[in-house]
Amino acid sequence: MKKKILIAPLNWGLGHATRCIPIINALLQHNFIPIIASDGAALALLRKEFPKLQTIELPTYDIRYSTKGYFLKLKLFLNAPRIIKAIKSEHKMTEQIVKTHQIDGIISDNRFGAFHKSVPSIFITHQIKVLSGNTTWLSTKLHEKYIMKFNECWVPDTSASTNLTGKMGHVNQSKLTVKYIGPLSRFQKTSASMQYDVMVLLSGPEPQRTILEKKLLLEFKSFSGKVLFVKGIIEPEEKIITIGNLTIYNFMTSELLEKSLNASQLIVARPGYTTLMDLAKLGKKAFFIPTPGQFEQIYLAKRMSEKKLAPSCHQEDFTLEKLLDTSYYNGLNTIEYQADFGKLFQLFERE
Structure with missing residues (x-):
């Protein structure tokens, strides 16, 4: 029997959804059945990319920015109770999905409630240190508290000195089980003529x-x-x-x-x-x-x-x-890194 993996990207821009595309393709290549769960534009995009896969709509965090940048932190703080309520609803729904769809593993890209204590659960983030100005220590601590509920934390970057995340994805001490899986992209470089x-x-x-x-x-x-x-x-x-x-x-x-x-x-x-x-x-x-x-x-x-x-x-x-x-300026440098998804997915093979 093929194992079913719930993959749940956050709907905050399109980045979380698009970087899940190579992971979904890897799951298919390794004989898993991906089930996509998200909301809004992120879910709509993945439905277009994978029209044959089953999709489920999760509760929305409904994250909106302020018109003025300097009010953003205040707006996020004021919206925190509503976001926490959405996370709780999301977790309750995830528990139900695991039961009704017989889910064998979960990959959450920044969805804090998409985990299950009886199912291997992975959290994807490029921010182990969450930058928020003079409250960075607090946002980082809160972030870590949520991620601790997952079995592993995957960082889409390298652990080497040549990396993309800098201090956000690399910290000296962390309680998390961190795995650097390399930069994720759905694209391939070609020698196209400039249009x-x-x-x-x-x-x-x-x-x-x-x-x-x-x-x-x-x-x-x-x-x-x-x-x-x-x-x-x-x-x-x-x-x-x-x-x-x-x-x-x-x-x-x-x-x-x-x-x-x-x-x-x-x-x-x-x-x-x-x-x-x-x-x-x-x-x-x-x-x-x-x-x-x-x-x-x-x-x-x-x-x-x-x-x-x-x-x-x-x-x-x-x-x-x-x-x-x-x-x-030189332009962005290509970081050559081949993710070993076969090894990463071994977490889901455990009985």
Whole structure:
């Protein structure tokens, strides 16, 4: 009998869902039956990627950002009781799913309630240290408390000095059973001819995704080169609009996105960790615009700049002239790492 594995990514932008795609493919290759559980855009995206797999809708955390970045931490704090309630509902539902679907293992990407005490449960995160300014110690401690309920913590990065997460994914002491599984990306690098001067790749929670979309559409209207603009809005049908030099998509499936990224000279995007993994895999030049108030993205953008890999700027400061800075940066480096999923999945083979 094939073993059933529940794979549950958080619906916070599209990164958690997209980095689960190579894991789902690996589960299929190793003769497991993946069952996908999520909500919102993350679930919609994975349903498009894997139309034949069974999916289940989980309670939503409904995480939204503030319009002003400096209010983000306050807004998350005020929303904490509602998020905790969603986590409890999620855990109760996970226990029911394990029973009714005879689940043999769980892989949760940042869904705190998606675990079961009688079933091998894995938590995926790139943040063992959760950056939140002067409350980093507290957010890290709370994060660790939740992850301790899982059997293993998988970090999609290397344990070597050449890594992508920096201090977020590497700490000197941790009570967690941590395994570094290498960067995860659904893409492959190809030697495509360049079709676009710039590709804008958006995602992330509202309202900041929309705020950046409006700003960049306005800026790129006066750009002389060819621009591919992907809004990152998952809708029932793919929509394509052409306005002058701009070709605008609401979303792209993995196959088209891979081709488009390979065929683009420069990528403008949020420095979300999944985006970093994808661009590193493809060895792309990039310009990053961190989400206002999100300490993780601000740290990653600064780290990429300090390593002379990619420049960045604050959202309100972006102009087309800023893109000229990319000529002084090397672009993201490909980290060669082959995840040993056969060995990682051995946890699920135990009786």
